[in-house]
Amino acid sequence: MSRTIIRGGLVITATEEIRADVLVDGERIAGLLAPGAAEHWDATARVLDATGHYVIPGGVDAHTHMEMPFGGTFASDTFETGTRAAAWGGTTTIVDFAIQPPGGSPREGLDTWHAKAEGRCAVDYGFHLILSDVGEQALKEMDGLVGEGITSFKLFMAYPGVFYSDDGRILRTMQRAADNGALVMMHAENGIAIDVLVEQALAEGRTDPRVHGQVRHPLLEAEATHRAIQLSRVAGAPLYVVHVSAAEAIAEITRARDAGLDVFGETCPQYLFLTVDELARPGFEGAKYVCSTPLRPAEHQASLWQALRTNDLSVVSTDHCPFCFTSQKELGLGDFSKIPNGMPGVEHRLDLLHHAVVEGRISRRRWVELASTTPARMFGLHPRKGSLAPGADADVVIYDPAAEQVLSAETHHMNVDYSAYEGKRITGRARTVLSRGEVVVDDGRYLGRAGHGRFLPRDTCQYLT
Ligand code: URP
Ligand code: ZN
Ligand code: ZN
Numbered sequence: 001m002s003r004t005i006i007r008g009g010l011v012i013t014a015t016e017e018i019r020a021d022v023l024v025d026g027e028r029i030a031g032l033l034a035p036g037a038a039e040h041w042d043a044t045a046r047v048l049d050a051t052g053h054y055v056i057p058g059g060v061d062a063h064t065h066m067e068m069p070f071g072g073t074f075a076s077d078t079f080e081t082g083t084r085a086a087a088w089g090g091t092t093t094i095v096d097f098a099i100q101p102p103g104g105s106p107r108e109g110l111d112t113w114h115a116k117a118e119g120r121c122a123v124d125y126g127f128h129l130i131l132s133d134v135g136e137q138a139l140k141e142m143d144g145l146v147g148e149g150i151t152s153f154k155l156f157m158a159y160p161g162v163f164y165s166d167d168g169r170i171l172r173t174m175q176r177a178a179d180n181g182a183l184v185m186m187h188a189e190n191g192i193a194i195d196v197l198v199e200q201a202l203a204e205g206r207t208d209p210r211v212h213g214q215v216r217h218p219l220l221e222a223e224a225t226h227r228a229i230q231l232s233r234v235a236g237a238p239l240y241v242v243h244v245s246a247a248e249a250i251a252e253i254t255r256a257r258d259a260g261l262d263v264f265g266e267t268c269p270q271y272l273f274l275t276v277d278e279l280a281r282p283g284f285e286g287a288k289y290v291c292s293t294p295l296r297p298a299e300h301q302a303s304l305w306q307a308l309r310t311n312d313l314s315v316v317s318t319d320h321c322p323f324c325f326t327s328q329k330e331l332g333l334g335d336f337s338k339i340p341n342g343m344p345g346v347e348h349r350l351d352l353l354h355h356a357v358v359e360g361r362i363s364r365r366r367w368v369e370l371a372s373t374t375p376a377r378m379f380g381l382h383p384r385k386g387s388l389a390p391g392a393d394a395d396v397v398i399y400d401p402a403a404e405q406v407l408s409a410e411t412h413h414m415n416v417d418y419s420a421y422e423g424k425r426i427t428g429r430a431r432t433v434l435s436r437g438e439v440v441v442d443d444g445r446y447l448g449r450a451g452h453g454r455f456l457p458r459d460t461c462q463y464l465t
């Protein structure tokens, strides 16, 4: 087993910033030593020079959709291409969503997703499970799945006829979760009301991508968020609200948290850095920015940044769900409701959040906390992931805080024909990335391999008492 010393960097975790050398023994962190002291540990160890760089735990992206079936097509990143792109950006763990198939069981969904991912991933991966058809059998299976490390389940209040669950099914799932320790993740948008607005818009001949942002009203996100919170209270279960974008929805989460409830919220870089104006781009280009919840008017962003500071939103994941503009997004030409929902992002989450550090919006420790440590704890992966403590997996990023990069489809590694941030200048970049002790990216070279990444059975949420 090889040993590595990461020397001379500023080690940043969720709780501290210290000058230290990081010792890696095989797949694990062996310890942190005062600068220079590591030579006495093992004179034969490989040395990675981190002078002038940050040393942080690898990113944990708790919300991705590789190869996700949606609207008659599949998200364009496979587990192979998507996890490779994640590695390029310093994300060394993803938690993707397996889906209960229509008319099938959660177990079948999980088996299908295991088959897609096994032997293909560049970095470690876990699964949540999307429950699309909650019945007695599905609820029973949930208990066993929790025991196998599938400890979180996503429900949809949106997409009637596809993934949608009504309030009764949501309540039953939450009651089961209160018993078996699972965390219910909620796509909180009132899909029934949205579908009425979609139908009315199309009948009026309003068909272009801008309308996507109009029919998915912020109040319909807030209403669903409120309802999900009340249902979770009745069930006595914790709740994690995914891809929060509306200020009014944040207010609901904040109120719940102020009342002491186990309600958690996540947002994504697209809501922090892009606005609904993107949907108005000419030539159907707005379709590139169609995702749900939708991008919002700029005034929502102040609430998002504030909630990230106050911890009313505690995780930033990507909701990476890429569809190529040509051939996939174009399925919605002439009918915005047929544009596959989702945006690419798995590669640049750490960089965009680091950019927020540079802009003075969040601290360096908060950057690590939002992108790595809290998602690891939220989804039962800590301290193995999201930490540089002795015994943790040696998922480490040597991050260059001064590197300049311009985001572009020309240079990104995601399997999608556009960048949502084309031309955006970013300060900061992952220089060297280790996944369980193996260098997978170094100075612009990819050294990883499909199949290095392993499935991660997860514990239950570590924020619950
Ligand atoms: O538009 C999105 N978010 N697509 C992925 C599926 C989901 O709802 O997370
Ligand atoms: Zn969703
Ligand atoms: Zn999603």
Ligand code: ZN
Pocket: 053, 400, 431
């Ligand atoms: Zn450098």
